[in-house]
Amino acid sequence: MKGEVKLGILGGGQLGRMLMQAGLDFNLYTLVLDPDENAPCKDICHEFYVGSFRDYETVYEFGKNCDILTIEIEHVNADALEKLEQEGVKVYPDAKTVRTIQDKGLQKEFYRQHNIPTSDFIVLKDKEELQQQQLNFLPAFQKLRREGYDGRGVTRLSSEADIEKAFEEPSVLEKLVDFEKEISVIVARNANGEVTAFPVVELSFHPEHNLVDSLFAPANVPYKLQRHAIEIATRVIEAFDMVGILAVEMFQTKDGQILVNEVAPRPHNSGHHTIKANYTSQYEQHLRAILNLPLGATDIQSAAVMLNLLGEPGYDGEAAYEGMQEALAVPGVYIHLYGKKYTRPARKMGHITVLGKDIEEAQARAEQIKNVIKVKA
């Protein structure tokens, strides 16, 4: 390995920031593209470009200066990725995988084609088609095919009365799953084809914002189902034939099935705790994968609870953090702020990892500090 590899990252948010934080240990030279001039990556990369990662020309011009190009968000211009691949840039994940994943319709069809268990669905071109087909499917979630993110672009249609609030745009209608738990497995694959999986984690979603609220690792899920979930996640990354990490969100159903909900081909909120709790973090694992280095051990060092730190409702403006003294006084509590200057309600401003010798200890400590740290303006 020569001294310095030029790594480009599409997106300059917290995921990119934590990726670069890990990248320091590998002497990487980092370039970042983000539309926000105050993006969290701005001051800590070597070269920062303000521009849209959705725009063909912008992505192409940015990417052609990189040895390796990766993403921290999947809503990027896949045509530009394809062009860069043809010109010899190592693009991880590749254009084909990104194109499939960024369209929830193609993503669901991909699972069906590859015999990957997933909830029943139909792809809809508009609201009219929804009105024709709804009856077999309600209750269901309607998800926009494109641009859904952190709970945006998703709506629950419980009965005919909800059709009114349905999306007009092309969407996927997914039959509601009667699940016991939502879980996630992060898998990684390098160019040599080596695959590793992180242990299963259990997710808890915010009732309103529909984004991960907290996470428990290890998950309280029967061993056999954990093995099954890891096996499915491994099949998914191999089916995509992709390089990098892939977060596979799944349902553990009440009747003991594991169904894939959706995937993200990048570091993911459900892997933040690995920075503190596992031998290798998801960020280092992604770097090892895209640098084609041997993947790291994913063993748990400590049990962990991860809490997202969201902007407090009612505050909009320059962020200020309350309760740090109180929270950090509890053993095992670690804060990760994302360097975002401005807060707004439910904006992801940071996360807290709570370690313990076992999950009970971590949970008891998490209970003590839950709602103690508040992000106000």
Added chain:
Amino acid sequence: MKGEVKLGILGGGQLGRMLMQAGLDFNLYTLVLDPDENAPCKDICHEFYVGSFRDYETVYEFGKNCDILTIEIEHVNADALEKLEQEGVKVYPDAKTVRTIQDKGLQKEFYRQHNIPTSDFIVLKDKEELQQQQLNFLPAFQKLRREGYDGRGVTRLSSEADIEKAFEEPSVLEKLVDFEKEISVIVARNANGEVTAFPVVELSFHPEHNLVDSLFAPANVPYKLQRHAIEIATRVIEAFDMVGILAVEMFQTKDGQILVNEVAPRPHNSGHHTIKANYTSQYEQHLRAILNLPLGATDIQSAAVMLNLLGEPGYDGEAAYEGMQEALAVPGVYIHLYGKKYTRPARKMGHITVLGKDIEEAQARAEQIKNVIKVKA
């Protein structure tokens, strides 16, 4: 805590770099002063200044823009620190502590004054005084009072025949200690007076370069002596009445005593493994201390061996790393490169942390990869 604290660091080497890497999680705004325009911190701090941290005016001008000023090397201008303290900058460690520690004569006298066990010594103003006093003291180590670092400024005087090679400058002559092991305890103290200690680690020094070669954590030292070493380290940091972290290097003598060898009031080579192996890293602990936050738990998550990665003899020039594939294929092996463009023989270019469920596993893995990674040009 407001969104951003301006933290100034005197010295821009690897210790400063890892401190900033940890500092990202606290939204710190970082300023660095270093004489080397290619210093490891250069590209990852918010403001980088090329200049001497030994120069009064340079340090004063740099420091007056900071909320908190800290160091990653103790050979800084203490008069400037004192002036800045008077003007309200939070200087951690404070001028008084830095002044005592940067002079090995004052440091040894400090131990004597505070009844801290240390090897017998005499302070010498020149070689002539050495020639008069030598007989009671040989075999001994002669250490320059000032500017000693990483094995420089230290010479062993075994017998009268060695006097020829002795230093001319003001020095300390320390009676040779018949030690079993060299150990280190890193302690931290915040402005509230809270003190924590990391578990004892065992150091192994390079026979030629006289710098830490490898480290084992936890140390294979009797429990009672470990408790004693921690108690002594705690007394030292309290005697200095300092804020920040303090690495206390000690001898475990063959007759079961613990003697303080020397201290460093900053992150230290003997704490690198804490990034991967302990709940809290030494870097985060230093930040918590100087931000006056509650100190973190220092529990071990995994056993660890730390190996310094030194520039290979015979190579001088732009660094290239060999053996990464082979080394990282061993489970539990983590590399930390320091972003130094140029290598030279024995230059500290990075370190490797090898984790294991116990010290035997970590040591067995370390044996597999020792001398596998080589830094050449």
